Amino acid sequence: MIKVENIKKYYGKYLGVEDISFKIKKGEIYGLIGPNGAGKTTTIRAMMGMISIDEGRITIGDKNIPHDLKHIKNKIGYLPGEVNFYENMRVKDFFDFNDRFYKNIDKKYEKELIDLLELETNKKFKELSMGNKKKVGIIQAIVHRPEYIIFDEPTNGLDPLLQHKLYSILEKEKERGATILFSSHILSEVEKICDKVGIVKKGKIIKESNIEEIAKVFKKTITIYKLKEINKFKDFEIKEQEDSYITYLVKNDDLNSFFEILSKCSYEDIEIKRPSLEEIFIDYYRSDEE
Numbered sequence: 293m294i295k296v297e298n299i300k301k302y303y304g305k306y307l308g309v310e311d312i313s314f315k316i317k318k319g320e321i322y323g324l325i326g327p328n329g330a331g332k333t334t335t336i337r338a339m340m341g342m343i344s345i346d347e348g349r350i351t352i353g354d355k356n357i358p359h360d361l362k363h364i365k366n367k368i369g370y371l372p373g374e375v376n377f378y379e380n381m382r383v384k385d386f387f388d389f390n391d392r393f394y395k396n397i398d399k400k401y402e403k404e405l406i407d408l409l410e411l412e413t414n415k416k417f418k419e420l421s422m423g424n425k426k427k428v429g430i431i432q433a434i435v436h437r438p439e440y441i442i443f444d445e446p447t448n449g450l451d452p453l454l455q456h457k458l459y460s461i462l463e464k465e466k467e468r469g470a471t472i473l474f475s476s477h478i479l480s481e482v483e484k485i486c487d488k489v490g491i492v493k494k495g496k497i498i499k500e501s502n503i504e505e506i507a508k509v510f511k512k513t514i515t516i517y518k519l520k521e522i523n524k525f526k527d528f529e530i531k532e533q534e535d536s537y538i539t540y541l542v543k544n545d546d547l548n549s550f551f552e553i554l555s556k557c558s559y560e561d562i563e564i565k566r567p568s569l570e571e572i573f574i575d576y577y578r579s580d581e582e
């Protein structure tokens with residue numbers, strides 16, 4: 293279990309995080325999402341004991357952070373937002389070097405990951421692209437099969453194919469029983485693999501839920517093609533209207549009455565979509581500002 297409780301951090305007079313709390317159970321993937329500057333990196337750095345917090349409590353397993361970090365550090369796999377290792381070291385030498393720090397490195401798994409991510413290990417670190425540096429960081433963070441995985445914006449700089457590979461790696465780690473936190477500002481990826489998401493805004497979690505629950509309370513997008521009796525739908529919110537179709541936004545509670553009216557109408561085709569996490573997210577940000 294990872295527990296972050298009411299943490300607060302100011303950088304001098306500048307707000308880092310105001311009040312962030314969440315819990316992640318064993319075998320769960322938690323997505324911390326929010327735009328730049330929301331406080332994701334600050335939270336993660338505090339969890340890694342890299343910065344001190346002004347208030348609150350962080351526990352990983354049964355260890356208090358930062359006080360007992362040294363007793364649990366080798367059970368944590370951490371990927372920073374920007375990966376930087378020794379510039380002149382070749383990747384393969386770096387992995388050997390890394391072996392000396394962790395007792396439990398799984399060399400077979402290391403090789404599997406290098407092959408899966410198609411990483412060139414003969415190159416020096418300074419010769420790698422941002423995406424390749426990230427691959428080194430990802431591998432280094434998980435080759436010791438950590439119980440806790442903490443990744444700051446892991447897909448930044450990875451092409452879609454590699455992003456996909458990363459999701460499958462994280463899903464396998466989850467199956468193995470790892471407790472996983474990752475931050476992102478790309479919502480669709482959170483939707484794909486997270487059990488739970490926390491939406492961060494200005495240093496606070498403004499909403500926390502599992503993806504299904506978040507999507508459930510939101511309106512469905514219903515597009516009807518060649519609907520003749522538009523006037524019967526006056527009570528419903530129109531999202532878009534063209535000659536050949538009309539799109540309504542319908543709350544879950546109103547779906548029955550919507551379809552009751554629709555059943556008595558003539559139309560050519562219908563398309564029902566739940567909102568994307570992107571739309572939900574924008575809605576949260578907007579409603580919070582109103």
Ligand SMILES: Nc1ncnc2c1ncn2[C@@H]1O[C@H](COP(=O)(O)OP(=O)(O)OP(=O)(O)O)[C@@H](O)[C@H]1O
Pocket residue numbers: 303306307308309326327328329330331332333334335373
């Ligand atoms: N060293 C620092 N000194 C002053 N302010 C800082 C410092 N580091 C972060 N901040 C501020 O703390 C707030 C939260 O930043 P943080 O990096 O945690 O956000 P983030 O959600 O991770 O965004 P990003 O994706 O851009 O990294 C921002 O307003 C940022 O300007």
